[in-house]
Amino acid sequence: MLRFADKLGPAKIIQVYEPTVDLKAVLVIDNIAMGPAVGGIRMAPDVSIEECIRLARSMTLKNAAAGLSHGGGKTVVYADPKVPKPEKERLIRALAGALRNFPEYVMGPDMGTDEECMAWIKDEINNRNVTGLPAEAGGIPIDQIGATAWGIRHAIEVALPFCGFPEGFTLAGARLTVQGFGAVGKNAAHFLVGQGAVLVGAADSQGSVYDPDGLDVNKLIRLKDAGKSVVDYPGGQKMDRDAVVGFDCDIWIPAARPDVVTEDNVHLLKAKLVVEGANIPITPGAERYLHERGVICLPDFIANAGGVICAGMEYRGKVESEALEVIQEKISTNTRLVLEESRNKNILPREAAVNLAVARVEKAMSYKRWSIY
Numbered sequence: 001m002l003r004f005a006d007k008l009g010p011a012k013i014i015q016v017y018e019p020t021v022d023l024k025a026v027l028v029i030d031n032i033a034m035g036p037a038v039g040g041i042r043m044a045p046d047v048s049i050e051e052c053i054r055l056a057r058s059m060t061l062k063n064a065a066a067g068l069s070h071g072g073g074k075t076v077v078y079a080d081p082k083v084p085k086p087e088k089e090r091l092i093r094a095l096a097g098a099l100r101n102f103p104e105y106v107m108g109p110d111m112g113t114d115e116e117c118m119a120w121i122k123d124e125i126n127n128r129n130v131t132g133l134p135a136e137a138g139g140i141p142i143d144q145i146g147a148t149a150w151g152i153r154h155a156i157e158v159a160l161p162f163c164g165f166p167e168g169f170t171l172a173g174a175r176l177t178v179q180g181f182g183a184v185g186k187n188a189a190h191f192l193v194g195q196g197a198v199l200v201g202a203a204d205s206q207g208s209v210y211d212p213d214g215l216d217v218n219k220l221i222r223l224k225d226a227g228k229s230v231v232d233y234p235g236g237q238k239m240d241r242d243a244v245v246g247f248d249c250d251i252w253i254p255a256a257r258p259d260v261v262t263e264d265n266v267h268l269l270k271a272k273l274v275v276e277g278a279n280i281p282i283t284p285g286a287e288r289y290l291h292e293r294g295v296i297c298l299p300d301f302i303a304n305a306g307g308v309i310c311a312g313m314e315y316r317g318k319v320e321s322e323a324l325e326v327i328q329e330k331i332s333t334n335t336r337l338v339l340e341e342s343r344n345k346n347i348l349p350r351e352a353a354v355n356l357a358v359a360r361v362e363k364a365m366s367y368k369r370w371s372i373y
Contacts, residue, residue, distance in 0.1 A: 004053045008060060008361055011037075011071075013049065016098045023094045024078040030056035030071060032104050033364040036129065037073030038063055038308055038315075040110025041095070041117070043081040043088075051258060052076045058279045059308065062301035064357040064364075066330050068312045071361075073105050081112030092117045096124035108132035108142060108311045111182070111257075115141045131311035140314040140323055142307050146187030150324055151306025151331040152277055153191040155298055156251060158335040162343065163272045163296045165250070172196030175212075177249040177271070179203045180256025181230050184277045184304065186221050188253055193217045197251070202230045203244035204256075210247050211236035245269060254281035261286045269295070276300035284350075291348045299350040301357065302334050 004010070009030040016025040026049055029037045039059040052074050060072030079091055092113070099105065108131040109118055115134040122130045122137060133139025142148070160169060176197045178185040181204045189199050198214040206229035209215065215236060223232050231238050245261060246268035254260050255277030261269065266286035274290060274297040276282060282290075282297065290297045306327040313323040334356075341352035 004050055004057075008057070008358070008365075010053055010056060013053070014102070016095065018094045018098065021090045021094045023091050023098075025075060025095055025098070026052050026078075027073065027075045027099060027102065027105065028052045028056035029073045029102070029105055031060045031361060031365075032071040033361055033368055034064060034071050035069040036104050036106050037071040038068070038106040038108065038131075038311055039073035039075065040108045040132075040307075041075040041077065041092075041113045042110040043077045043079055043091075043112030045078055045080055047076045047078070054258070055279050058301050060361060061354060061357040062305045062308055063312075064360040065301055065334055065353060066305045066309050066312075067360075068309065070106065070308075070312060071104075074110075075099070075105075075107065077112075088117070089120055092120045093124045096121040100125040100127060103129065105129065106131060106311065106315055108307070114143055114183075115139070128315070131314045132307075133314070135320075140310055140318075140320050142310050143183035143187075145310075145320055145324070146183075146191065147310035147323065147327060148184045148277070148304050148307035149187030149191055151309070151327045152184070152188045152253065152275055152303055153195070154328050154332045155303045155335045156192065156273065156275055157195075158332050159273055159275070159296055159298055159339060162339045164294060165272060170196070173198060174251055175200045175249040176251045177201035177210075177244060177247045177253070178277075179208075179244045179252070179254045179260060179281075180278060181220065181224055182255065184307075185253065185255035186217075186224055188255060188277055189217045190221065192251075200249050201244055201247035202233075203241050204230050205241060207231035207241050208239045208244040208247075209233050209236040210239065210243075212248065251275065253277045256281070259283055263289065266290060272296065274298070275303045277304050279304070287348060287350055296339065297349060298335065298339075299353045302331070302338055302349075302353050305331060305334075 012029040014027040056074040063070040132142040252271035258280040261282040
């Protein structure tokens, strides 16, 4: 684990075990120089502590780049997110009890958890450090309104002129593939198709579907909402889930797990614009390969910051309309800033984004008492 430590963090790694409900979890608080760490609670059976550390760091950079007064953190609950609801509620409530004494951590939903899980936590500990609550519980339902996807949509609109498309190329008619059709992926598809994009490919854990003439995004969303897979879509070519990397398209959005594109399969990507809807979905070597090919790869903590910006707004008592306005403004501004810096200095977009975020974190750290030692 120490190989992931550097001058920014992690500040704390807390392992949680509650044998009465078979709860196993880990909380990583990466950095709190800019304020309490914000990061979601992920439920998955196979996330290593090292991966959790990387995810927490991504949140530190994301919050700093977005100009939020927050550091970064992440919680992983080691369980199948599809466990029966009563069992899931027991796990989440037990986790809430374990985390109640960490005021430096502000939690929200992530893969495998949702607004209902946040409501259970709020009920259990009555703590203001819970975001992504249902509207009925006084929160802004991050997944329901598509906060992360809303930011992705605006990031793409800003990024298109940097990608070498023909003059006048817009979202109208752009061919889109979404890898991961959960809360982020399906909402991103919905928003982008609403702007005229054509969804040609989609994938989830069960497989992928491709149709060069376009898929009906509303049918796919209804399937997913009914607990089915994209491979149950009535039409298109059905393939295994990994085939989605090679689908012919203009814009490719990874919106599922980390490290889905690596040095071993990056050569299959055909898009000119890759927008990271998931956290750390592409390995550093693969990102460099794309850059050398002239493919724009917009890094995760710039493109998918809509959810955490929304959480920060909710934490401060703001409402949905205010959150969506701030998401649009911050992500549009940061996308343009990062891509201009990348182009002017001929560096990777991620390098430009990291430079921006780390400078803000280091300045905040310099004001802390520990910096004099």
